[in-house]
Amino acid sequence: MNDFIKINPHDDVMVVLKDFHKGDVVNGITLLDDVKMGHKIALHDMEKGHHLIKYGNVIGVLSVDVKKGNWIHSHNLHTSLEEGEPTYHYNKNVREETPASTKTWMGFLRSDGEAGTRNDFYIIPTVGCINNVLEEVKEQFLAKHPEMKGRVKILAHPYGCSQLGDDLQNTARLLAALAHNPNAGGVLIVGLGCENNRMPDFLKELGDVDESRVKYMLCQDYEDEISEALSLAEEIYNVMKDDQRVELPLSKLRLGLKCGGSDGFSGLTANPLVGLVSDVIGASGGKVALTEVPEMFGAEQMLMNRAKDEETFRKVVDLINNFKAYYARNNQPCYENPSPGNKDGGITTLEEKSNGCVLKGGALEINDVLDVGEKLKNNKLTLVNGPGNDLVASTNLAAAGCTIMFFTTGRGTPFGSVIPTIKVGTQHKVSSFKSDWIDFDGGKMLDEDIYAVRDQLLDLLIDVASGRTSARAERSDRGLIALFKTGVTL
Numbered sequence: 001m002n003d004f005i006k007i008n009p010h011d012d013v014m015v016v017l018k019d020f021h022k023g024d025v026v027n028g029i030t031l032l033d034d035v036k037m038g039h040k041i042a043l044h045d046m047e048k049g050h051h052l053i054k055y056g057n058v059i060g061v062l063s064v065d066v067k068k069g070n071w072i073h074s075h076n077l078h079t080s081l082e083e084g085e086p087t088y089h090y091n092k093n094v095r096e097e098t099p100a101s102t103k104t105w106m107g108f109l110r111s112d113g114e115a116g117t118r119n120d121f122y123i124i125p126t127v128g129c130i131n132n133v134l135e136e137v138k139e140q141f142l143a144k145h146p147e148m149k150g151r152v153k154i155l156a157h158p159y160g161c162s163q164l165g166d167d168l169q170n171t172a173r174l175l176a177a178l179a180h181n182p183n184a185g186g187v188l189i190v191g192l193g194c195e196n197n198r199m200p201d202f203l204k205e206l207g208d209v210d211e212s213r214v215k216y217m218l219c220q221d222y223e224d225e226i227s228e229a230l231s232l233a234e235e236i237y238n239v240m241k242d243d244q245r246v247e248l249p250l251s252k253l254r255l256g257l258k259c260g261g262s263d264g265f266s267g268l269t270a271n272p273l274v275g276l277v278s279d280v281i282g283a284s285g286g287k288v289a290l291t292e293v294p295e296m297f298g299a300e301q302m303l304m305n306r307a308k309d310e311e312t313f314r315k316v317v318d319l320i321n322n323f324k325a326y327y328a329r330n331n332q333p334c335y336e337n338p339s340p341g342n343k344d345g346g347i348t349t350l351e352e353k354s355n356g357c358v359l360k361g362g363a364l365e366i367n368d369v370l371d372v373g374e375k376l377k378n379n380k381l382t383l384v385n386g387p388g389n390d391l392v393a394s395t396n397l398a399a400a401g402c403t404i405m406f407f408t409t410g411r412g413t414p415f416g417s418v419i420p421t422i423k424v425g426t427q428h429k430v431s432s433f434k435s436d437w438i439d440f441d442g443g444k445m446l447d448e449d450i451y452a453v454r455d456q457l458l459d460l461l462i463d464v465a466s467g468r469t470s471a472r473a474e475r476s477d478r479g480l481i482a483l484f485k486t487g488v489t490l
Contacts, residue, residue, distance in 0.1 A: 003027075005268060005446075006043070008056035013040040013072055015264055015346070017446065033071035038264025038346030038410075038427075040072040052077060055267065057299065059352035072348070079349045081298060081335040085324075090313040093305040094365045098279035103458070106245040106466035107252060107403075108185065111210060115252040116182035117403045117420055117465040119243045120151045121236065123188045124175055126202055127160030127195035130219055134190060137229045145237060150470075153418055153479045160197035167487025168196050173373035174483050176205040177399035179214065180375070182254070183419055185240035186213045188233055193220030212239045245467065251285030253465060254376055256397030256405035256419070257360040258292065260390040261339075263410025264346020265426035267356020270408035270442030274424060275362035276454040277406070277461060282364040282380040289376060289402050290361045291384040291393045293323040294337050298351025299358045303383070307366045315369035319383060326486070337388060341411045360408065372484055376401045390415050391482035398481070404465050412437050416473025418481050420464050423472060424457065439464075439472050 004014045004027050014027060018037045023030065026041065035041060040054065046066045051058045060077040070076070107115040123134050134154045142149055155178055159171045175197075179187045189206075191199045199218055206214075215232045219225035257274060259266060278288045296303060300320045307313040327334040337350045347353045364381035371385045373396075386396035390407075394417035397405060405419055410426035412434040424442045425431030431441035440460055444453045463469045 004041070007054060007268065010053055010056050012043055012046060012050075012053045014043055015040055015268060029069045031071075032067055032069040035071045036346070040264075040346065040348070042066045042068055042070045042072055044068050051080060054352060055355040057302065057351070057355050059298070059355060060349040073346075074343060074348055077348050079335040080351060082333075086301070088301060088304055088317050090307065090310060091305050092307070095363050096279070096283065096365060097363070098276075098283045100284040101250055101280050101458075103462060104247050104249055105253065105462045106468075107248045108182070108243050109246050109248065109252075110182050114182040114254075114401065115248050115403070116185070118151065118183040118467070119185035119240060120153050120183050121148065121186045121188070121233070121240065122153050122155055122179065122181075122184040122418075123190065123233075124155045124179055125157070125160070126175065126189065126191040126197045126199060128156070128158035129161065129195075130190060130192050131156040133219060133225060134229075136226055137233065140226065140230055141233050148237070150474060150477050155418060155481050157481060157483050159483055159485065161195040162490035163196055163487060164490065165487060167485060170372055170486070171483050172197055172202050172205045174395065174399050176202065176207070177373045177375065177401075178395075178418070178481070179206060179209070181398055181401060181403065181419070183403050185243050186236035187215075188229065188236060189214070189216035190229060191216070191218045193218040212236075249284065250281055251379070253281055253286040254401050254403045255281050255286060255288045255461075256394070256400075256402030257288065257290045258390065258394055258397065258405055259295075259357055259360065259408040260415065261409040261411030261413050262342050262345065262347060262353060262356065263426055265443070266347075266408060266410050267359055268426070269445040270410070270424040270426040271356050271359040273442045273445050273450070273453060273457060274360045274406045274408055276450065277362075277458050278360065278364060278381070279362035280454070280458055282362065285379050287376045287379050287382065287401075288361065288364060289370075289382045289384050289397055289400050290358070291386040291396055292357060292388045293319060293383075293385060294334065294350070295354050295357040295388050296320060296383075297324070297334060297337075297354055298349070299354040303358060303361075303366060306364070306381070312366060312369065316366065316383060319369050319385060323385070345410050360406065370400055372396055373399050386484060389482070391480055392484050394419075394421070395481040395483065404461065406461075408442065409438070414473065414476070416471070416476065416479060418479035420471045421473045422461060422464055437472055
């Protein structure tokens with residue numbers, strides 16, 4: 001493995017792959033500063049105001065003159081997103097070269113033609129004040145059916161009351177969409193009875209369901225609400241318990257893409273690796289979903305050029321501009337995204353983070369753009385509205401119908417979504433140090449054949465989807481959701 005990497009021939013910087021000290025020579029360049037692995041070194045002299053290139057794109061503006069061999073980070077580079085609203089144009093540029101795969105997986109085929117990677121039992125509160133009641137229901141249900149351990153998911157949240165308008169509608173829309181996720185073999189919907197998220201209105205949002213698998217109740221209607229919930233749970237269980245996996249093509253997979261705790265290696269290893277697997281799924285007719293809209297800022301034109309047509313291009317433009325307007329309504333700058341951990345790991349600006357983030361989508365054509373709670377319709381790549389927050393973005397992916405997810409990380413996280421969450425580390429150190437959190441070492445991209453590594457990750461994806469193995473986060477029996485909230489609390 002080399003000690004550095006230059007990602008694109010046009011880049012102004014190289015990324016070092018281990019720690020170096022001032023005076024060390026790397027790629028024939030004498031370093032003028034100490035520099036940690038994952039950080040950037042100037043390849044030539046540059047003046048203040050220069051628009052710095054990495055990934056072949058602008059990632060920021062130099063705030064001072066920089067010499068060849070200088071470390072480039074927050075002390076001498078700032079965002080270019082302060083320079084005003086960009087003008088977008090459509091210049092279609094899609095280069096899909098990955099062939100379809102004939103590999104198959106074992107999943108639960110549903111009556112609507114969708115397929116689940118799991119046959120879970122979802123318990124969904126319409127309002128957060130009954131979360132503790134549902135925990136008791138789960139505990140008693142599992143005492144009778146221990147074989148369901150790890151398969152009973154309470155979609156706990158704090159909302160459903162003291163909300164109005166679009167904010168309340170978002171809560172209902174997301175919960176209803178989650179109830180339709182193919183991983184749910186059965187669903188029990190429980191309300192209190194006096195909340196804003198009224199059961200009759202929620203059922204309208206829910207739409208048509210299989211009434212043998214989806215049941216509902218209000219706690220205030222029963223003297224013993226736990227006994228009633230257990231009775232309904234038993235009815236649902238008796239229907240879903242006989243569901244069997246069947247062999248399915250990759251076209252039946254619904255793959256979500258997410259990153260969290262990114263570092264300077266994210267755009268070098270884990271994200272492009274996931275992109276290679278995404279290309280296989282998309283080429284095979286599967287549906288792939290990418291969210292985290294703020295982490296498209298600075299890389300959005302590249303995405304726009306992958307839109308299948310002018311209409312889709314306009315949808316991507318609206319997605320980006322509407323999220324920027326959301327920041328503006330709250331008097332917040334749109335470029336304050338990289339976290340302290342991101343910066344420690346080598347990421348300086350939002351543009352740099354974004355150019356690495358979008359690589360998870362591979363080279364797939366963008367066939368659709370969805371708002372919160374809308375369902376995946378088209379194959380290849382779909383952009384889903386949502387923030388960068390791990391829990392919220394992952395919930396939006398599950399609500400869109402994703403049944404499994406890749407989650408890349410450079411810093412490590414124990415997070416697990418309500419759908420199986422395969423975590424891909426960006427480098428050897430974090431993947432081995434936090435092996436109880438991370439499922440796959442994306443650092444292999446730097447010292448093994450990249451297509452061999454892609455096939456290893458694809459095989460892991462198939463094994464987890466088929467239930468032959470579990471993602472690390474599943475083993476802790478956690479499945480977290482967080483609903484995207486934009487309004488006031490009464």
